[in-house]
Amino acid sequence: MSTADAARRDWQERLHQASGEAVPAAELTLQAPAGLRAVPGAGHVTLTWEPVPEAIGYLVHRDGVPVSQPDVDVAAVPECRYVDTGHGAASYTVAAIATMETVGPASDAVPAAPLGSGPAASLEGGAAAASAAGGSAAVAVRVDAAAVTRELPRPWRYMIGSEHLSYLLSEDETGGRPIGAELTEALRIVREEFGVETVRAHAILGDDLGVYKEVDGQAVYDFGKVDEVYDAIMALGLRPIVELGYMPRDLAADPSRTVFGYEAIISPPKDFEAWSDLVRALVEHLAERYGIHELIDNWAFEVWNEPNLAVFWTGTPEEYFLLYDVSAAAVKNVHPELRVGGPASAANGWVEELLAHIAESGAELDFISTHTYGNAPLDWRPALARHGRPDTPVWWTEWGPTPTHFHGIGDGPFGAAFLLHGMKSAAGRLAAVSHWVASDHFEELGRPPRLFHGGFGLLTVGNLRKPRFHALTLAARLGDAELATVVEGDAGGVEVWAARHADGRVGVLAWNSTLNQAQADGAVELSRAVSLTVAGLDGDYTVTHHRIDGEHSNIEAAWRSMGGGDWPADGQWDKLRSVNTLDELTPATVLTATDGALTVDFDLPMPGVSFVELTPPPH
Template identity: 25%
Template sequence: MKKIILCLLLLQGLYAAFGQNSSTVINVDLGKEIGEMRPFWAWFGADEPNYAYMRDGKKLLSELSAMSPVPVYFRAHNLLTSGHDTMNLKWGSTNVYTEDANGNPIYDFTILDKIFDTYLQRGIKPMAQFSFMPEALSTNPQPYEHHWQPGMPYDKVYTGWAYPPKDYKKWADLVYTWVKHAVERYGKAEVETWYWELWNEPNIGYWKGTVEEYCKLYDYTADAAKRALPTIRMGGPETTGPSWSKAADFLKTFLTHCVSGKNYATGKIGAPLDFITFHAKGAPKIVDGHVQMNMGTQLRDISEGFRIVASYPTLKSLPIIIGESDPEGCAACGMKTNPSNAYRNGTMYSSYTAASFARKYALADHFKVNLKGAVSWSFEFENQPYFYGFRDLATNGIDKPVLNVFRMFALMKGKRVEVKGNQNYSFTAVRDSSVRGPKADIDGIASKDLRSVAVMLWHYHDDDVKTGKASIELNLKGFTVKTLNLHHYRIDDENSNSYEVWKKMGSPENPTAEQIALLEKAGQLTLLSSPAYVKTNNGALKMEIELPRQGVSLLKFDW
């Protein structure tokens, strides 16, 4: 008996060490369409709006626009914050609004125009945010500008900009003036394509007022914006953590107010609401010396947010934008002060992104809601050390592996089709329990249009521990042509990975021009092998693929 138990323990250890069993099968049925391959991934954002027109900011915006077949939307905080072009971490300023000695408004759109001009020149569309409170309007302005740095308590960022206005009419005049200015500068047809919202995470320290005061501010904001441009798209409330009871209460109070509450600005019933927003974050931690992600925490926020929206009959068909949708909460917290953020530079961030976005599709299908966008709160940080561990898409102009997942998504279009496997987790299992234990999540998402098929595969686990590769038998059926042109793209330690190349260089703090050129090349999405022609057999195709832990593959078939 002891020998049997010993053998079982040995087998269990081998199973945990090497990942899956030897038979991982994934079947793709092109004949079974399950929904649109909506490009809701094409949304990004940052706390620091002024980085957009810096050197590396402009470079990255251009890359985001160039990779995407649809317009990329960009969300930023601090668009109304006072100050002259200041650019600390988790800060930014435009100085749009000041007052003269008699309290009369002075508007200056110079810096704000510079930000939005940079977006539009690169084909980026704004998700324009009415925030934060200008110093001259704040009910508690001092101290105003914060000087937060990684390692400091997070609540140090919540200063005078987070308070309600001392004069709601002056705030409404500011909103009206900005929207009118935008229409005059960029044209009505262009501005109608933007999304406009009020504030950020008003259920925590970003808003020092009550939920009722937020609803009041929303009423004045939406009324002024609609007076300036009746066709403007206005939404909110950008609460975070819908699975928290108090956050859920805030979201429901706001939605109920928009449906049936008395409008503070007009006196009528209800408030205009064109789309609904909330945030969802994961929760990584250090376990036994390695990073352990928690995708389930993020998915529970999304699930509860969808459930709440779907419970309102008059709102359930409105577009939903997950205003921040990330593995955890602080993009500007590096991995030196927050060791659990060590996932950000390598392939863990890539595989997490692939696996979590696929579950966003599944959750939207499950609740039958209209998911329009999922904002990755990840951009870039100017004048910071290489691969410092920020949650960003690029470091000093060098693309990180995670950006290549979005390049993969950009190659997928048309209809999503059925994918079934024997080593995957259902979306409910990931939501409820995350991806733990000896079994990894080896799964995929697939799309088809008239002349192409794309299959994204990942080998994900919450624990960032190296194991053996997964041997995958991939079966596709439903092709209507005999010959296919195959491009196989890969993200792993050897492909599409500037971080591993940088480490092999000795992790230089100041790379040479030659090293930078090599890193820029390594940061691009690369092919695992040369393009090849493959033959189908009665509309079917079978392939054998080896995929490392935390690796992501995209197989693109064209004809």
């Protein structure tokens, strides 16, 4: 069995095993959500309810069973709205959660069904009667270009994920493409195109960088390879989020316990004081090399990765909290203004427990970090307020469509619409949402076996731009002044984000999505006919309309049309690059505002993304 095959088998066996049960937080009393309302529409039922104080999210139940997906690690949603698609008549309830273990009582049950699928569809007085005869259901969108709501939040800009940074030094090839050079280029691209500021990656203390050895019982540090990778990051204009892990072999209590094909050691240290000395030595070295004020202003330190999973931490929860305490103290010993945080947990785990722990231990905590895949990030602000830390930033240091390696869910337009749903949900309440990862140059459970293999990257091997990349491109094109929007009719999964530039350009980003992965390849009944009206205008505007869907801005479809296969030949790479474009749905046209408004009509499939931009003539 190859190293990659062995790593994959071990991963699958241990992925869902907890590393232990942390001390439960104090019991909380939650109310049942009030005002549950189920509105049927074409192909869906939209549920809305009233918020519950102290709730970080809500669990939707269909016929008594939590609504979830097999590839989603947290079923709860952060907002008081859920669009259920792909199902018939059902009885719905909703319960609030205050921690991952604290679930409140269920709401009163409400029956409903999508329009045309059963007797329950007539509930709410035919609220979705906007369905267009013989066509897609109708959605009316109104944007007021004169009504600024706030400065547009950009949660994707602070951080991006990457494969372990020693991969930047690799001279090997995948699919005939140079690994180190293309990973470096991928990080440059996201820095330049999205304004990303920092990069997070695993294993900076791993043995492949040779940071720690014991010679005659004495610790010997060598940060030369760390300097190489961090110099490369700095040269791109990025800064590292230093994930303190994994364990050097000579310092591990059990060096036989590893994860991934590159055999990162996941054991606690045999000597916590020696670990503290290593962390302090690393931070002191970085401060000497790059300057203490550079580290204070632009870097941060995160303690370990997903210690709540047995596949990443073989110690107990108590040992992790000790690791957190001594690591935080070591960082702060170098300078008290350096930032440190955690628990960098999988699926929102141990956040409440870490908050309770540091309240007793007195350890410093400058940010909370956790991970979620396949759903929008939860809202931990009520928990932070409850612990007297309302201003502590929350960082999602890993987030994406799927936690599963080689899962194709994110390579097509479904991933693009999902990304925008999550980013808009996070906007204004999360300090960072780090997409995991920038590039398909990634080897945790084996290097990519083919061009489109369900990789985590925004960019393929060869740095082709996936629909998810194009979605972030469109979000980044929005101006800084967020605008008021109203969505009416049978909206279903249609969401809108609009903003204005200082020069008067107005961008409207609309997408049609579902969390039901069984419909990732599309569902005709969820397509919508959108009528977009932008008010608060005057004069002529050049209107452009860019689109991401199965036929537009979809490089995976382009590869299939060329015959597909594992890897392109040399000439095929050039052809793929020539069609790796962000496509216009219609040619640009000039329209004149009538009574201060313009209207643009278009069909929006599910999954699909449209970006309509109105540009006034130059002054």
